[in-house]
Amino acid sequence: MSKPRNLVLLIDDEPKIRRFLRAGFEIHGFSVGEAENAADGLKIATFNAPDLVILDLGLPDLHGSETLERLRSWSNVPVIVLSVESDEDEKVRLLQAGADDYVVKPFGMAELLARSDAALRRYFKSATENPVVVVGPLSVDLVSRTVSLNQTRIKLTRKEYRLLHVLAVHVGLVVTHDQLLKEIWTGNQRDNIQYLRILVRKLRQKIEADPNQPRLLVTESGVGYRLENRMETSVAD
Structure with missing residues (x-):
């Protein structure tokens, strides 16, 4: 059964490199976004919430280290830096600035994919104590992006999974309407709570035994939603 795919954002000004990376990541099951400069890359990262960023240091409008600094000011997305230089001091500085890994050109695609999988796994393990969030009959694997109900895999759309993902990362805690809207939608849709409802x-139709009496995805009236880790009953919104 198909499942939502991790979105990787490639920020590199060389079309040949982007084509090479796109082919490798798509074969590996990723969705791929591209940007040829820092400005476009930061814009895409803001509105599309990628799961992983591959960042070249030699960008035409802004050095990769400054791009990383700006990205880190608001996002914890895993970032793997690409560079033609192998200077140890620069590598340490970038890692200290928030890069998750550093790959020197030229490199093999197999190596980059392995480092990407490792970065994603570290990220999700740090986001939750366990990359698999289990709530009653519901299981959400934040690394493989699979969702099971009563041990049977269920199929979600990308937005349905994104909603469940955000709630699972904050399991047991209320996530506000505004936060969910910003995580899932772009443009004018980010201001319309009806889309969220x-x-x-x-999503409740797919994960709840009785969508009219939800026990998993519960409503905090006037505030937001919560993935319930105590399995209490709540009134639907």
Whole structure:
């Protein structure tokens, strides 16, 4: 059964490198976004919430280290830096600045994919004590992006999974309407709570035994939603 795919953002000004990376990541099951400069890369990262960023240091408009600094000011997304230089001091400085890994050109695609999988696994393990969040009959694997109900895999759309992912990372805690809207939508849709209510209703149809009396995805009236880790009953929104 198909599952939502991790989105990797490639920020590199060389078209040949981007084509090479895109082919490798798509074969490995990723969705791929591209940017040829820092400005476009930061914009895409803001509105599309990638799961992983591959960042070249030699960008035409902004050095990769400054791009990393700006990205880290608001996002904890895993970042792997690409560079033609292998200077040890620079590598240490970038890692201290928030890069998750550093790969020197030229490199093999197999190595980069292995480092990417490792970075994603570290990220999700740090986001939660366990990369697999289990709530009653519901299991959400944040690394493989699979969702199971009563040990049977279920299929979610990308937005449904994104909603569940955000709630699973904050399991047991309330996530506000505004935060969920910003995580899932872009543009004018980010201001329309009705989109969120419709998406919550669709997700409940797939994960709740009784969507009208939800026990997993519960409503905090006037505030937001919570993935319940105590399995209490709540009134649907």
